Amino acid sequence: MEGCLQALTGYHSCVFITAADRRHNSFTESMSGKTLYDKLWDDHVVFTENDGSSLLYIDRHLVHEVTSPQAFEGLRLSGRKPWRRSRNLAVADHNVPTTNREAGIADPVSRLQVETLEKNCREFGITEFAMNDKRQGIIHVIGPEQGATLPGMTIVCGDSHTSTHGASGALAFGIGTSEVEHVLATQCLVQKKSKNMQVLVRGTAAPGITAKDIVLAIIGTIGTAGGNGYTIEFAGEAIQALSMEGRMTVCNMAIEAGARAGLIAVDDVTIDYYRGRPFSPRGDLWDMAESYWRQLHSDADALFDKVVEIDAAGIKPQVTWGTSPELVVSVDDVIPDPEQEQDPVKKQSMINALAYMDLEVGQPITGIQLDKVFIGSCTNSRIEDLRAAAEVARRGKVASNIKLAMVVPGSGLIKEQAEQEGLDRIFVEAGFEWRDPGCSMCLAMNADRLEPGERCASTSNRNFEGRQGYGGRTHLVSPAMAAAAAITGHFVDATKLGE
Amino acid sequence: MKAFEKITALVAPLDRANVDTDAIIPKQFLKSIRRTGFGPFLFDEWRYLDRGEPEMDCTNRPLNEDFILNKPAYKNARILLTRENFGCGSSREHAPWALEDYGFRVIIASSFADIFYNNCFKNGLLPIVLDAETVDSLFQEVTEGYQLTVDLQEQTITTPSGRVIHFDIEPTRKYRLLNGLDDIDLSLQHSDKIRAYEQERAKRAPWLFVDQEQET
């Protein structure tokens, strides 16, 4: 409403102007409080140059096999040592096989990357969880699971989905290989501060609506470039109602909304999650940490450069139909018509996506037949995700048109817990394959992949062309939706299954 | 990182616009675990008649004799002369790694893609932007044995006929290249500040520093 008023009075066009933006005009900077991002940033600045770039201290550096070898080689070539060894934690996840691990890695290129990580960690004294260690898993899953990534930290990794860790009130973002070397050598990064955006998901989501549906709906609203230049804080009742697992799913996909980092304020859910984790502080140190962490929320009078509000009650199970996460609709919708799109660039990308995905305008989502189902990835491979999928899987058998339905837990510990809860038996009895932890078919760097033309319901985060294998077609969904697709052979509303 | 001194070197003319990073170093080489050794695969698809694979021995591969770098006269070129928007496409840092590993120290073009331009400075390469007419005039002059003298301190290029061409460069980038400092060197110049920060932070957040003793 306000935005349209502004447009009428001739200022600028009508974009996401909300009550919070108006408040921005009526307070002066000095009177206002800080956002969560402001607090985290200010706490980690070593110093700021005249040009506005800052040397930012990094508390935790996560390392995986794909983006680190050249950084270690750079260290070696220049005769440098890690600044603070114990702030690094490494694991191989992208290239590891999800079956028959004892036999090692068949692909020589993958094997060399994994072996190189081991060698580098040994040489530089960095802790690494080996492939057959129970603690091994996807780097963004094991960080929080171990308490290696904690609230209030700055966390980086040579991987764009580092945004995941923002769910615990930490500033976490992906970096390039030169920056990996920079962090190893200096424990710092040269950074410029981004702008503040708040995404407020108001109200209560309907039963069965998951974090994945919420974040896909957010991306559908603001677009994949919507968060460019911002750090997004997710807030509102529907976000607070999520478990830590769900919050990680939301922040994981902040990067898909164009923001390098996503954040969620610390509350009881956060504190309870971190109590007693292997790397979490103990005793007096825990008490100190807790009282600091409890300040990690935006002040009531904090100012955001942009605020977007979304009504949780309106969110239905989401399914992406195109080759960008913003090309998303509700399960009871039909494939949209590019002719209805005003923006010529977006219209063209819709036309391209329709061709690549082999879909027709007006085709109902529930009519889309699938070939494979993938439940896993750093978006949705935590225990809660597996429980939700198993809850659906127990009601049927994998449909005959599904060539492969696989469940890949995010870590060895999650796998173990799921087995204790009997989830593995539910999956196997229904016809799913129960695999070892890793990135797997999220990006098909190991042997798990789609063949050309195959269509997959996937709980991962990217549906780009060829992402899950050359010529493969990916639909992003929640774990329950993926499991429902597996047992029916096509998309169905998982919240209504069995009605 | 190697300091950039004044150099006088052979020039190789690559008369193309929009040379993208996939042409500079094709994607199959991104699987490598090294940042050195990309030189033999620089411009792989243009340079060889077969398809290059990582770790391959390039000594006996069939060469595309028409490609400029394969002509004996340009064999030891250290300066690459090219056209606008050099280094566009994917952000892979392997592109400057390959150019540097091959032996190039200077690239002259009428414009560069942003990320590539930045990555050059991180890897000891000097990208020089000249206006299109000047670039054109150099392309007219360049023949076998044509050398240019590039003086970073003076910000000049001198041609064999004695023509002096001035170029612009940001002072901080110039300082870094002249002194062979990379981003890490520059940050490490502030080691005292980083340590002071750690000490102060350890008081506020001691749980992050419990292992401090083992490290120092």
Ligand code: SF4
């Ligand atoms: S699971 Fe997928 S998105 Fe996550 S780190 Fe692995 S490859 Fe990247």
